[in-house]
Amino acid sequence: MQATESLARGPLTSPGARELETSNHLLGDRAALDAAWERNGYWFFRDVLDHGAVARLRAVYMQLLGEYGVADPADPQARYTGASLEGFPLRMDPLSKRKAWQPFVREPAIHAFFRRLLEDEPFWIPTVEYRATPPAADRARSRLDFVHQDGFYNKGIPFRICWIPLAGIDEDVGGLILGEGLHRGPILHDTKQPPLYPIPEGAVPAERWRRATYWPGDVLLMDLNTPHTGLANHSDRFRLSMDIRVMGANENPPMVGRLIAVEPQIVGLEGDDGRGGRFIVDQATYCRGLDGKQVPLADVGKHFHVGDEVILAARDGRATIMRPIH
Ligand SMILES: O=C(O)CCC(=O)C(=O)O
Ligand SMILES: [Fe+2]
Structure with missing residues (x-):
């Protein structure tokens, strides 16, 4: 299937982050899962999502990239063709309009995984980002795109973030990086700096950053107060991922x-x-x-x-x- 070719490895230019801890061995053990969440502020599961379902979602992205001529839909690496990105809907609005997330979460294998994980019917909060991030034009900037805590902007809805890679995403391509074990601490956003209230540089100590090379089938769930950001894409291909929010139907969802x-x-x-x-x-x-x-x-x-x-x-x-x- 898609992009399982070896990915070119460039020099390490992000903050030298350690690997995310995986929680596959805890599946089925509620107390251990909860303890890992309390300690780390995330669960990272390797290769638990049905590859066919992930590939079908990826194909929807690739079709749109193809329509704009910015990638060849048949290219397993989704390399950027160099065509102008001027008209390209960077937030993938056509996918938002057609709710591309719905067929994905209704796939029986995807539903079954989250049903088992949450021990509850998954309730999907339709705050969805379809990310097809082109290679960064400016490579002199920090690789941390925009460090944030989703909870700061979503008070009152205690969801878990689900970040889902749709292709191989190594350090060059970027992908998600998070601050481990900071979700029960203070909100890091600077309330004195409207309208974006950025998290000051260094608020996440360098030794707390965690990331991984992500593969289709992996999923990273994060606490709504876990600080995180995407890493700038320093590869020649699009970075393909979807993030969506989930909670249990019995957890008083909105x-x-x-x-x-x-x-x-x-x-x-x-x-x-x-x-x-x-x-x-x-x-x-x-x-x-x-x-x-x-x-x-x-x-x-x-x-x-x-x-x-x-x-x-x-x-x-x-x-x-x-x-x-x-
Ligand atoms: O994928 C990214 O670049 C950021 C993802 C994110 O902010 C989220 O999943 O809440
Ligand atoms: Fe986020």
């Missing part, structure tokens, strides 16, 4: 559905799974816009409309967080 009413201080939601109702939206609600920035309460009616698809978490009839789905 609602996902369409708005059926947007009134001052009230929204109505029809959830995809039958949950829904009318919810108070007030100062305590964290409303997020499409650009990720917080929407002031007075502007909710401008940003949210009947028919919009949203993620909404609520407690006692009050929305705690509301955000659009792309």
Whole structure:
């Protein structure tokens, strides 16, 4: 299948990170899995996802890259052709629109893995990034793209991040790097630096960084407060991965559905799974816009409309967080 050829090894230019710890041997042992999560802030499983399912998702990416002429869909290494990236949808919007994640998580083998891992029905939060990252143009920049904690931008939804490589991703191609064992510590984002609130350089001690050479079939789950970033792509190929968020259906997941009413201080939601109702939206609600920035309460009616698809978490009839789905 795809890209199992040997990957060219360049010099180590990221922070000399140690290998991620694997948790395959803990599968089926709830207490040991939980202990590893508490200690490290992640689980890394090697070769547990069905290769056919991963290849089918990868093919969807490759077709889009082919349509834009930036890679040959038949190239197992997804090398960048050099064609202009000007019109190329870097965030892969066509895949967002068609919800390319859904057929993937419905694949019986993929569902079965997460069902067993969570000991619960997986509930997928449709905050999905389809990443086809071209080789970096500027190689003088730091290789750490943007260190962040997802929890800082997603208060109130205790999901686990699932980062899924769709091809071989070595140190040159980049891939994910994380700070081990920092998820129970303080939030590292600098609250004095809006609008991005970056994590100051050095906040993740050099010896905490972990990464791996990733292969199709691997999956990395991270705590929502584990600091992490992609590494800049210093190869000649696209870096192909998807990240999506999951929690157990019995862990009080947020609602996902369409708005059926947007009134001052009230929204109505029809959830995809039958949950829904009318919810108070007030100062305590964290409303997020499409650009990720917080929407002031007075502007909710401008940003949210009947028919919009949203993620909404609520407690006692009050929305705690509301955000659009792309
Ligand atoms: O793949 C990347 O570059 C970053 C991934 C990420 O931020 C995430 O999975 O939450
Ligand atoms: Fe992230």
